[in-house]
Amino acid sequence: MSSPAWLSATFAGVMLTVALYCAGRLVVARLRRRPTELDTDAAHITMGVAMAGMLVPGLRVLPAGLWEAVFVAGAAWFGGRTLRARRAAASSLRTPSGLASAA
Numbered sequence: 865m866s867s868p869a870w871l872s873a874t875f876a877g878v879m880l881t882v883a884l885y886c887a888g889r890l891v892v893a894r895l896r897r898r899p900t901e902l903d904t905d906a907a908h909i910t911m912g913v914a915m916a917g918m919l920v921p922g923l924r925v926l927p928a929g930l931w932e933a934v935f936v937a938g939a940a941w942f943g944g945r946t947l948r949a950r951r952a953a954a955s956s957l958r959t960p961s962g963l964a965s966a967a
Contacts (some may be wrong), residue, residue, distance in 0.1 A: 883912025
């Protein structure tokens with residue numbers, strides 16, 4: 865049993881809307897010279913396009929194996945950032961100023 869085509873198309877439209885919104889955030893932040901999370905917005909753009917392609921085969925822009933590589937690279941990137949943030953938080957607790965603020 866498969867879902868109705870209109871449902872898949874609706875969800876694909878939502879995914880592309882999110883991707884377009886994140887792309888717009890990047891453009892506006894650059895034009896206004898404001899800081900933004902480039903990697904987070906880029907990941908949302910990539911995921912939105914990939915999920916739309918999964919839902920509606922006509923929207924596929926890359927082969928499945930290449931998408932898998934893109935998502936593995938993204939997971940590794942964010943995993944590395946998480947580890948760095950945890951190390952930074954742990955080292956800030958070890959400093960004398962960190963102990964004073966934690967007390």
